[in-house]
Amino acid sequence: MIFNRKIRLIVTDEQARILDSQSKKCNWLYNQLLAIARDDYINNGNSKKLLSGRNLRNQVPILKQDNPFLKTVHSSPLKNVALRLKDAYMRSFKQGNGLPKFRAWKKKWFSLLYDEPNKGFRINGRELKLSLGTNKEGKRLYITLALEDTPASPESTIKNLRITKDHKAYYAVFCIEKPDKKPAKRLKWIALDPNHKNLMVGINQDGVSYEFKNLTQIKYWDKVIDRLKSKRDVCLRKAKFIETYEGRGYWQPSKRWLRINKALDKAYNARREQIKQGLYAIANRLAKTYDLVLMGDYTPTLETAKYDNMHRSMLNRTAIAKARKIIAWVMEKSGKHFKEVAEEGTTKTCSFCGHEEKKDPTVRVFTCPNCQTTLSRDINSAINIAKKENLLPCLGYVEDLSRTTYTVAWDYTRCDLMVQMN
Known part of the structure; x- marks a missing residue:
C-alpha cells in the first residue's frame, strides 16, 4: 500500500x-x-x-x-x-x-x-x-x-x-x-446510497438502516465566503504601482483588500479541513464496524440540476465524490473491502417484487402498486445496491421501511458522530 x-x-x-x-x-x-x-x-x-x-x-x-x-x-x-x-x-x-x-x-x-x-x-x-x-x-x-x-x-x-x-x-x-494488511472476511456489510436530501442512506446485514445527514459546515462556510468576497470586491485590486527595474513593476492591492483576501484564504482552508474531518470520522466508523462497504456510483451533474438556482445546493455543496474516495481509502487502509456499484435501475425498481416504475425526485416515500409494500426511496435504492452483489440481510428487514432506523450526524462542535434512533 x-x-x-x-x-x-x-x-x-x-x-x-x-x-x-x-x-x-x-x-x-x-x-x-x-x-x-x-x-x-x-x-x-x-x-x-x-x-x-x-x-x-x-x-x-x-x-x-x-x-x-x-x-x-x-x-x-x-x-x-x-x-x-x-x-x-x-x-x-x-x-x-x-x-x-x-x-x-x-x-x-x-x-x-x-x-x-x-x-x-x-x-x-x-x-x-x-x-x-x-x-x-x-x-x-x-x-x-x-x-x-x-x-x-x-x-x-x-x-x-x-x-x-x-x-x-x-x-x-x-x-x-506500507505492507498490505490481510483482507478481512466479509462477515459484516453495509450498502450505501448517496443522494442530495442527505449525504447517504445505508442498510446493513441485519436489515437496520442509517441516514447520514449532510455536513452543515458546507452551507455555513459558503455564506462566510460569500460575505468576504462581496467586501473584497469593492476594494481596490490595483491600488499602487510598485516599480522594480527598467520601467517594469507590478500593481499592489490596497491594505483592506489584502486583509480581506487573507481572511478569505483562511475561510477556504477551514471549510476544506472541516469537511475532511467529518468525512474521515464517518469513514473510520464504517471501517471499524463493517468488513465490506458497497456504495452507489452516483455523481451529480448539470443534467441533475436542471435550474441555475439548483447548482449550488446540488453541485457545490455536495460531498458525494469526496466521501466515496475517502471511504474507499480508509477501508483499504484498514484491510477491509470497498466496492463501487452501478446504480442503474436501483431507484425505480421495487426491492421486494422487482416492479419498475419511474418516480419523480420529490417522491421520497412510495407504495409499490404490485406488492403494496411501502418503502423509503433511499432505503429501496440501498437494498437494490446490496442485491446487485447478491447480499441480503440475514435476519430480514426491520418492520417499517418507510423511514430509517437511525440518523447519523457529524457534530463539529463536539468532534463526534451523533447517532439518534428515529
Missing part, C-alpha cells in the same frame, strides 16, 4: 527564510527553462528538441555553470523542476490543459521535491535533515527541521519527500509504502 502523509514542520524565522530562498531559486529556474523552451520552439524551429528524452533536464547543469547560486540547491529539487515543466507540456498536448505559463513566486510557493529514498534527506525520530547543496567552497549545506509527528512506522518505507507551504505554514509530505 502506497499513501501520502502530510506533517507540519516546526521552523524558526531563519529556517523559514532558507526554505523560501530554496523555493525562489527553483521558481526562477522553472521560468528560465520555460523561456529557453519557448525560444527554441519559436526562433529555432525546435532544433534542440527539449521535450524529447532528458534534453530539458540536461539544461539544468548548463544553467548552474552560468548561475552559481543554483548550486546551493540540492540536485533533486533542481532536476524535478525540469521534469515538472516537461510534464506540464505533456499534459497540455494530451489532455488540453493549456501551455505552461511563467510562475509568480508571490502567488504560489514552489514546492521542493526529493524524489529518491534517503537522497537529500534523512529522518531521525521527529527530526528531518535536509541537504541544500554546496557553498562557494564546495562544502555541503544542511538544515535540520522539527516534525510535529513521526512520519512512518518501522515496517514502512519512505519513497520520497516534498516540502510545501500553505497559509504561512510549512509541511513535509511523505510518500510511504
